[in-house]
Amino acid sequence: MSVRRGVEVSIAVAEAAGFCDVDVVAAYPITPQTHIVEHLASLVADGHLDAEFVPVESEHAAMSACCGSAAAGARTFTATSSQGLALMHEVLFIAAALRLPMVMVVANRALSGPINIWNDHSDIMTERDVGWIALFAENGQEATDLVPICHRISEDPRVQLPVMLNFDGFIVSHMIEPIEQLSKEEIKTFLPDFAPVQRLDIDNPFTMGPVGMPNVYTEAKMAGEHAIRASYEPIVEIFKDFGDKFGRYYNPVESYRTDGADIIFVMMGAITETAMTWVDAQRDAGTKVGIVRFRLWRPLPADDFKKAVAGAKVLAILDRHFSPGGPGGPVAQEVKYTLYGTDNAPKIVEVVVGLGGRDVFPEDFDDIYKRAEAVLNGAPVPPFELTQVRGGHYGKI
Amino acid sequence: MTHQRQNPIETWLRSDRMPHIWCPGCGIGTSLNCFVRAVERAAIPKDNLFVVSGIGCTGRVAGYIDVDSFHTTHGRAIPFATGLSLARPDAKVVVYSGDGDLAAIGGNHLMHAARRNVDMTVVCVNNLTYGMTGGQLTPTTPRTAVASTTPYGNYEHPFNLPQLADSCGANFVARWTVFHVRQLTRTLTKALRTKGLSFVEIISPCPTLYQRRNRLGDGTQTLEYYRDHSVVRHGANTAEVDIDFQGEITVGEFVTRERPSLRECYEARMREVLQDDFAPFGVRP
Ligand code: SF4
Numbered sequence: 001m002s003v004r005r006g007v008e009v010s011i012a013v014a015e016a017a018g019f020c021d022v023d024v025v026a027a028y029p030i031t032p033q034t035h036i037v038e039h040l041a042s043l044v045a046d047g048h049l050d051a052e053f054v055p056v057e058s059e060h061a062a063m064s065a066c067c068g069s070a071a072a073g074a075r076t077f078t079a080t081s082s083q084g085l086a087l088m089h090e091v092l093f094i095a096a097a098l099r100l101p102m103v104m105v106v107a108n109r110a111l112s113g114p115i116n117i118w119n120d121h122s123d124i125m126t127e128r129d130v131g132w133i134a135l136f137a138e139n140g141q142e143a144t145d146l147v148p149i150c151h152r153i154s155e156d157p158r159v160q161l162p163v164m165l166n167f168d169g170f171i172v173s174h175m176i177e178p179i180e181q182l183s184k185e186e187i188k189t190f191l192p193d194f195a196p197v198q199r200l201d202i203d204n205p206f207t208m209g210p211v212g213m214p215n216v217y218t219e220a221k222m223a224g225e226h227a228i229r230a231s232y233e234p235i236v237e238i239f240k241d242f243g244d245k246f247g248r249y250y251n252p253v254e255s256y257r258t259d260g261a262d263i264i265f266v267m268m269g270a271i272t273e274t275a276m277t278w279v280d281a282q283r284d285a286g287t288k289v290g291i292v293r294f295r296l297w298r299p300l301p302a303d304d305f306k307k308a309v310a311g312a313k314v315l316a317i318l319d320r321h322f323s324p325g326g327p328g329g330p331v332a333q334e335v336k337y338t339l340y341g342t343d344n345a346p347k348i349v350e351v352v353v354g355l356g357g358r359d360v361f362p363e364d365f366d367d368i369y370k371r372a373e374a375v376l377n378g379a380p381v382p383p384f385e386l387t388q389v390r391g392g393h394y395g396k397i
Numbered sequence: 398m399t400h401q402r403q404n405p406i407e408t409w410l411r412s413d414r415m416p417h418i419w420c421p422g423c424g425i426g427t428s429l430n431c432f433v434r435a436v437e438r439a440a441i442p443k444d445n446l447f448v449v450s451g452i453g454c455t456g457r458v459a460g461y462i463d464v465d466s467f468h469t470t471h472g473r474a475i476p477f478a479t480g481l482s483l484a485r486p487d488a489k490v491v492v493y494s495g496d497g498d499l500a501a502i503g504g505n506h507l508m509h510a511a512r513r514n515v516d517m518t519v520v521c522v523n524n525l526t527y528g529m530t531g532g533q534l535t536p537t538t539p540r541t542a543v544a545s546t547t548p549y550g551n552y553e554h555p556f557n558l559p560q561l562a563d564s565c566g567a568n569f570v571a572r573w574t575v576f577h578v579r580q581l582t583r584t585l586t587k588a589l590r591t592k593g594l595s596f597v598e599i600i601s602p603c604p605t606l607y608q609r610r611n612r613l614g615d616g617t618q619t620l621e622y623y624r625d626h627s628v629v630r631h632g633a634n635t636a637e638v639d640i641d642f643q644g645e646i647t648v649g650e651f652v653t654r655e656r657p658s659l660r661e662c663y664e665a666r667m668r669e670v671l672q673d674d675f676a677p678f679g680v681r682p
Contacts, residue, residue: 028502029530029546038531041546055534055546055553058472058502083452083471087502112470115452 009140010035016147019184023074026054026065030084032169033107059084063091070100073199082109096131101154107169110356118357121320134298137167140177168270252301258290267318278362316372328384350384406433422616424575424601435585449478451498454528472503496523511565513659514593524603532606539642560635568593570652574600576623593658
């Protein structure tokens with residue numbers, strides 16, 4: 001039986017990867033992901049994990065090495081953040097297009113400039129189109145559980161795609177939390193040995209990554225699109241199997257106290273936990289407000305989301321990134337896409353919070369609630385807004 | 398009446414950025430001190446000097462020195478500086494970064510800048526580890542040294558940076574430790590006056606991570622080690638200046654040559670082809 005103990009989330013996540021018996025870890029140091037791969041390096045050095053640890057010279061090399069090892073049929077793991085993820089950019093597309101199973105943890109951190117090592121979602125949100133399955137954990141327990149889940153999803157013969165597991169840098173990665181860690185044996189009952197559908201094999205030679213001329217490129221892209229959309233069913237099945245085995249059930253979209261809620265807050269990651277505390281107080285005071293959060297981000301669980309927010313009159317969407325000069329924050333964009341044209345679609349109040357490590361406090365939710373409430377009472381929907389800015393979005397900084 | 402004497406390099410620092418982030422006993426500050434004195438000696442006017450850094454503890458130099466500076470992304474100081482150097486041939490361009498930045502993630506750029514012999518001075522503070530992210534293995538960590546990613550000691554072959562710069566064609570290649578402040582200042586002055594690419598490696602302690610993890614004592618003890626184990630060999634064959642774990646450190650000015658710089662090569666070729674139609678770019682009237 002697994003025991004509950006206080007442990008730094010990065011260490012628990014690394015242990016979980018170790019218990020998944022990964023074969024190859026290739027990584028480059030970058031804050032705040034570093035403790036994860038450092039711990040894996042110790043597990044390998046101490047003989048607890050029979051794996052190759054490759055201390056490569058850049059993240060571009062890390063992701064390239066991961067592609068090579070996955071192509072050879074090895075269970076592959078890496079972790080990165082921010083600039084590191086950005087440097088991997090071109091190789092991320094290739095990992096997905098070549099259907100190479102692997103798991104990458106991203107401890108989310110802001111992108112430069114200005115240089116900033118703290119948390120927001122600009123790193124992952126600028127990688128939305130790479131074709132990877134992407135999940136967001138809100139706390140250490142979830143992050144740790146999702147490691148074997150991600151490996152199982154990635155390696156499922158129906159899926160065979162790389163999976164990115166996101167959690168907030170520092171806020172989750174460096175937190176010491178009580179975590180119930182599954183043992184190696186328990187994980188073994190859940191995660192079968194990796195049996196790649198295709199791999200480089202000298203006895204059955206074939207080529208990976210050849211040129212896709214205009215006459216096949218579109219079909220190749222379509223095949224990738226089918227693959228990631230079709231991964232939804234296996235993902236839900238794997239979540240359920242995990243719950244049946246270990247008692248912790250995960251869903252693509254989570255709802256919290258949304259019964260009869262007129263206003264629903266939508267967000268991802270660790271701020272949801274602060275929001276839940278805030279919602280509890282609001283509900284005690286009789287305010288009808290709840291939370292919906294995406295755990296699965298790619299493939300976008302549009303139907304689950306629609307169901308989760310059905311009946312709400314206003315959605316307050318909290319983004320941790322935005323597209324300068326473009327249509328606001330990514331979560332808001334995608335929610336609007338999801339709801340466009342549906343009957344009785346709720347009105348949407350979009351705000352951007354917590355950029356580059358700026359803390360989000362319960363009072364910030366009060367402020368956002370006021371905007372949503374005004375819209376509920378008939379005020380026009382305000383344009384997207386950066387909150388927490390000195391002097392206000394349109395004021396002087 | 399009490400007098401408060403100003404730090405002699407105060408005018409070169411952004412004092413509003415102090416206290417700095419460097420740990421007690423770290424060698425980066427010493428290297429910066431030597432560098433600023435070298436700039437003064439080389440009589441480079443303040444507004445004609447660019448300092449470009451990458452990411453890492455040494456990368457902070459670009460933030461602390463009060464000249465036009467650019468704190469770039471990790472590993473990319475040299476390409477930024479190449480653009481600067483080509484666009485401002487009248488200015489002195491210096492890349493000031495660490496071993497992780499220049500030899501690992503940016504290693505490719507170092508090779509090509511030396512090959513092209515771009516007009517710039519590359520100052521590489523080599524503390525044999527990644528300081529800022531917690532002491533992982535870099536391509537310069539000596540064999541058997543412990544890093545956070547090699548808990549049982551490094552088993553990879555490290556880079557010998559002077560040899561790398563030399564073999565790629567840099568015009569000036571030297572190495573000192575932060576113990577050798579006078580020699581280092583002299584060498585940096587020379588490097589700043591060199592046409593083409595000059596490469597100066599500065600061996601420096603990281604007491605917080607590299608020294609501590611390898612039980613090598615504090616900053617002062619490391620300076621004593623540098624004092625006792627450095628051997629000055631000007632003109633040494635760079636193939637023979639590798640650094641073994643706690644072994645001898647060969648220091649000195651190893652290479653001085655006069656290969657034409659990138660700009661000179663470019664201008665010569667363009668003149669050959671275009672003759673009188675060629676007008677060199679960027680020389681300020
Ligand atoms: S971590 Fe090491 S290199 Fe960085 S400031 Fe401290 S002593 Fe210097």
